[in-house]
Amino acid sequence: MTEATTSSWRVITWNVLGSKHPNLELVAEVIEGLHADVVALQEVQRHQAARLARRLGWHVVWARKHYPYTQAVYWRAEGLAVLSPSPLSHTLRTTISTHHSRVNFKHRVLLATTVTRGTDTLRVYDTHLATHSVDERIDQARRVGEFVVQDQAPVAVVTGDLNAPDEVDVLREFRAVGLVDPGGECSSPAIAPHQRIDYVLVPERAKVTDRHTPEGGEQWNRISDHLPVLLEFDA
Secondary structure (H helix, E strand, O other): OOOOOOOEEEEEEEEOOHHHOOOHHHHHHHHHHHOOOEEEEEEEEHHHHHHHHHHHOOEEEEEEEEOOOOHHHHHHOEEEEEEEOOOEEEEEEEEOOOOOOOOOOOOOEEEEEEEEEOOEEEEEEEEEOOOOOHHHHHHHHHHHHHHHHHHOOOOEEEEEEOOOOOOHHHHHHHHOOOEEOOOOOOOEOOOOOOEOOEEEEEEOOOEEEEEEOOOOOHHHHOOOOOOOEEEEEEO
């Protein structure tokens, strides 16, 4: 009888606070040093994501979350990005909030894409849930879960700034679709982290083989108010 094969993935999630103009060279150096297969970014502007991709020689997809102030300053729009040295396909960009326009910072989106590395694929869902309401976070998590179920990808992860420190009700929505929180370290604020709001959620069957979140400090705070979170797992 032939044993089932497993694939190993190294995934980073990082809110890079693009409105504060992070040093993209430092961001790229961190990504390179962590040897990731895929990186999910939040609060990143489109031109920043494109510059990172060129610097790394990677593929990139981006989704707009909201315009700051008005659509007249579209170049400062914040969003989500997924980058990988492997090809990206079947990309989805969709709204997961209700009653909030694209010029409102409360507007929330989901970016999903498939990473293809040889014969292995990974469906990545990148999101940034509401900051102001637990009920909205739960509702948005449920909407993300609906897309996970709809896609039925063989291996999938949900990544992002979930704004959910120890919020069982938010994480329960992902567990309901077969994705679990394998634990980790505090990631915010970067200068002296004391809350865990950045997650990589993995399939229940996954075996975590490595996890890393920097300890934080002034050098990290100069890049962003969040720390990068790396998770490696076999699925």
